[in-house]
Amino acid sequence: MAHDLKQAAFQVRYGIGAVVAVVALFALGAFTAPNLTFRVYYAVSFVVLAAVGLAIIFGIMGVINLAHGEFILLGAYATTLSATQLGLPLPVAMGVGALVTAVYGLVVERVIISGYVPNWIGQRAVGRNLIKPFYDRLADSMVATFGLSLIMVQGARIIFGNSIDQIGVPFGSTAGYPDYRIALVGITAAVLVAVYLLFTQTTFGTRVRATMQDEQTAKALGINTERTYMITFAIGSGLAGLTGALFAPLLSMQPSLGDQFLVEAFVAVVVGGASVVVGTSLSGLLLGPIDALFSDQFGEFAGRIALLVTAMLALRFLPGGITGVVDDLRDRMGGG
Amino acid sequence: MAAESSASSSSSSPAAPSALGRLRNRLEGPNTIGNSRRFWVGFAVVLLGLVAFPLLGGGTGNQFSLFLVLGLLGLSLSLVWGYSGILSFGQTVFFGVGAYTFGVVSINFPTPGGITGAVVAGTLGGAVVAALLGYFMFYGGVRDVYVTIITLVSTLVMLTFMAQTAGSEWTIGEAPLGGFNGMPGMPLLTLGVEGIFTFQFVFNELELFVPVLGTVTFDPFYYLALALLLAGYLGLRVVVNMDFGRVLVAVREDEDRTQMFGYNVKRAKLIAFTLGGGFAGLAGVLYAARNVYIDPSVFELYFATLPVVWVSVGGRKSLLGAVVATIAVEYLRLNIGGELALVAVGALLLLSILVLPGGIVPWIDEKLTNSNLDVSEIDGTEPSTEVSES
Numbered sequence: 001m002a003h004d005l006k007q008a009a010f011q012v013r014y015g016i017g018a019v020v021a022v023v024a025l026f027a028l029g030a031f032t033a034p035n036l037t038f039r040v041y042y043a044v045s046f047v048v049l050a051a052v053g054l055a056i057i058f059g060i061m062g063v064i065n066l067a068h069g070e071f072i073l074l075g076a077y078a079t080t081l082s083a084t085q086l087g088l089p090l091p092v093a094m095g096v097g098a099l100v101t102a103v104y105g106l107v108v109e110r111v112i113i114s115g116y117v118p119n120w121i122g123q124r125a126v127g128r129n130l131i132k133p134f135y136d137r138l139a140d141s142m143v144a145t146f147g148l149s150l151i152m153v154q155g156a157r158i159i160f161g162n163s164i165d166q167i168g169v170p171f172g173s174t175a176g177y178p179d180y181r182i183a184l185v186g187i188t189a190a191v192l193v194a195v196y197l198l199f200t201q202t203t204f205g206t207r208v209r210a211t212m213q214d215e216q217t218a219k220a221l222g223i224n225t226e227r228t229y230m231i232t233f234a235i236g237s238g239l240a241g242l243t244g245a246l247f248a249p250l251l252s253m254q255p256s257l258g259d260q261f262l263v264e265a266f267v268a269v270v271v272g273g274a275s276v277v278v279g280t281s282l283s284g285l286l287l288g289p290i291d292a293l294f295s296d297q298f299g300e301f302a303g304r305i306a307l308l309v310t311a312m313l314a315l316r317f318l319p320g321g322i323t324g325v326v327d328d329l330r331d332r333m334g335g336g
Numbered sequence: 337m338a339a340e341s342s343a344s345s346s347s348s349s350p351a352a353p354s355a356l357g358r359l360r361n362r363l364e365g366p367n368t369i370g371n372s373r374r375f376w377v378g379f380a381v382v383l384l385g386l387v388a389f390p391l392l393g394g395g396t397g398n399q400f401s402l403f404l405v406l407g408l409l410g411l412s413l414s415l416v417w418g419y420s421g422i423l424s425f426g427q428t429v430f431f432g433v434g435a436y437t438f439g440v441v442s443i444n445f446p447t448p449g450g451i452t453g454a455v456v457a458g459t460l461g462g463a464v465v466a467a468l469l470g471y472f473m474f475y476g477g478v479r480d481v482y483v484t485i486i487t488l489v490s491t492l493v494m495l496t497f498m499a500q501t502a503g504s505e506w507t508i509g510e511a512p513l514g515g516f517n518g519m520p521g522m523p524l525l526t527l528g529v530e531g532i533f534t535f536q537f538v539f540n541e542l543e544l545f546v547p548v549l550g551t552v553t554f555d556p557f558y559y560l561a562l563a564l565l566l567a568g569y570l571g572l573r574v575v576v577n578m579d580f581g582r583v584l585v586a587v588r589e590d591e592d593r594t595q596m597f598g599y600n601v602k603r604a605k606l607i608a609f610t611l612g613g614g615f616a617g618l619a620g621v622l623y624a625a626r627n628v629y630i631d632p633s634v635f636e637l638y639f640a641t642l643p644v645v646w647v648s649v650g651g652r653k654s655l656l657g658a659v660v661a662t663i664a665v666e667y668l669r670l671n672i673g674g675e676l677a678l679v680a681v682g683a684l685l686l687l688s689i690l691v692l693p694g695g696i697v698p699w700i701d702e703k704l705t706n707s708n709l710d711v712s713e714i715d716g717t718e719p720s721t722e723v724s725e726s
Contacts (some may be wrong), residue, residue: 087630102702118690144689147645151682267489270485305496314488315476315485316478
């Protein structure tokens with residue numbers, strides 16, 4: 001117990017320290033080398049936003065969502081269409097984008113991931129379950145969601161054509177850098193804080209963490225694990241949709257737009273490890289600057305290669321990801 | 337070895353095995369489906385049909401040779417994923433490396449001997465890259481889904497890399513890599529040694545007099561691909577029914593337990609991965625030779641996932657399933673055509689993994705041979721697999 005408290009104190013102390021350091025660096029950089037700072041922090045938020053939805057679904061449900069990029073696509077399309085076709089103001093349109101994706105995620109979870117709907121039909125029709133849930137079946141969930149992603153990309157192409165009209169980038173620019181991108185950095189921080197609070201400070205978050213740690217025990221203690229999974233998947237999808245919504249003004253609206261997120265998202269989740277908030281934000285902080293600096297110096301190609309090489313090295317030397325290192329460090333310092 | 341497998345198979349000649357009996361003993365075992373006389377009769381009929389197909393059907397034989405080449409790629413993933421439990425999205429990396437190696441070597445040495453060497457070099461190229469990547473992963477302690485993600489990432493690395501090789505500095509000897517435009521100008525696939533015997537396999541319509549049909553033309557490349565696919569299939573059947581194949585299956589079912597039993601799990605996985613890389617490389621060589629062209633689209637994510645589609649539809653734990661599903665899915669994909677092809681492939685994938693996670697061919701086999709002992713053994717492995725994957 002005392003150990004736990006000490007650990008918690010460690011976490012809070014160093015967590016706050018890290019946050020202060022990141023903010024201070026931003027403030028310092030904004031005055032000395034604004035353009036470079038903004039670019040690096042934007043790259044960090046890109047990685048974090050790309051990964052957060054995927055990380056939640058992977059970390060908690062053990063499901064790898066290869067259709068993650070297409071969930072982002074859905075959010076971006078829903079935002080763009082509700083802004084251009086329905087004339088909604090941009091923030092509302094973004095909310096619509098996130099919400100639509102969350103609802104879509106809910107449907108996907110019920111129909112495919114948990115197999116609730118097919119099994120319900122199966123029970124009525126032939127008196128047995130037709131499929132098994134995909135929870136913790138990593139390879140199978142990858143194959144299934146890849147099928148889903150093919151359908152979604154091609155569906156978008158058939159319905160909306162090869163591209164749709166883009167919405168303009170809001171706000172002006174500071175030091176030659178678009179304000180909207182700077183605002184995205186702040187929004188990313190807000191999203192991370194919200195996710196952190198949701199999973200650590202609410203009853204729902206406790207349920208989720210209990211389910212993640214030990215599903216059987218959680219069930220025995222009266223937690224409806226199936227509903228927890230369902231809501232988790234919806235939240236993860238909603239965050240993917242939000243990512244799409246936020247980047248909608250910046251990207252060209254093509255059915256393949258999800259692809260550009262997929263690499264960053266996977267690399268960040270792999271490098272980050274099991275813990276959603278700590279892992280994702282730390283890997284964002286590691287990968288973002290690498291991506292931005294290499295892209296600056298040697299072109300976009302070098303940035304991507306550097307990212308992928310980093311991922312491979314991270315997997316090779318840190319099998320538990322950054323989270324594993326943090327845990328190790330904490331145990332050593334907290335325990336000693 | 338032969339005696340051991342005869343114990344598990346329902347072989348007909350236990351006392352003094354003839355040459356055919358010994359061959360059957362090597363080909364049959366609990367790790368493959370189709371261990372009955374009935375199966376081999378059916379197999380021979382289908383094979384005869386495939387041999388006769390271009391003579392009867394004419395033009396489609398050319399397109400069909402592509403499916404046969406891709407069948408080798410499907411086989412490689414079946415070995416790596418279905419038998420060793422390594423889900424790899426990287427088979428197309430080895431495929432592409434094989435294709436590009438073939439292109440580079442054959443452009444630099446455009447003689448029959450050089451081209452034959454290029455075929456070998458391409459195959460080895462796929463195997464070497466697989467061995468390097470596999471060594472890095474398996475001996476580095478990377479496991480399970482992280483292996484999958486690394487292979488996925490390496491596909492994207494290759495795509496990004498090859499796509500930017502348009503400049504003239506990316507020229508190996510005489511062969512420009514060509515970036516997105518690809519690498520044209522390979523010599524036609526001509527195998528053999530100068531002065532002794534050479535034969536050109538592509539763009540060489542042969543005429544043959546068949547008694548009933550009259551004179552028919554056929555594409556020799558089709559028969560080359562068919563022969564290699566047949567050899568690959570039978571060869572891999574031998575491999576997975578050897579002791580080594582049993583170790584692979586044990587690794588798939590429970591890696592830690594296999595290690596506890598004293599097997600070198602890392603080496604087994606590396607060998608399987610390398611072998612798979614070689615098969616994929618050979619498929620790549622044939623693909624490039626058939627099209628006389630190769631471009632970076634073979635490294636695209638979509639192409640990288642096609643082998644996974646084939647193998648999971650056909651049944652990943654069955655070599656036969658991989659080949660059959662490759663041919664069937666590719667046939668469908670090219671013939672549905674248009675916008676709906678991708679949707680159909682996606683739906684097929686989704687449905688097959690939802691309804692028949694074991695694949696179609698093992699399911700058919702189970703229905704056909706309900707009382708067969710070998711099949712019940714395959715059934716018996718089913719639940720434990722799920723445990724090991726969870």
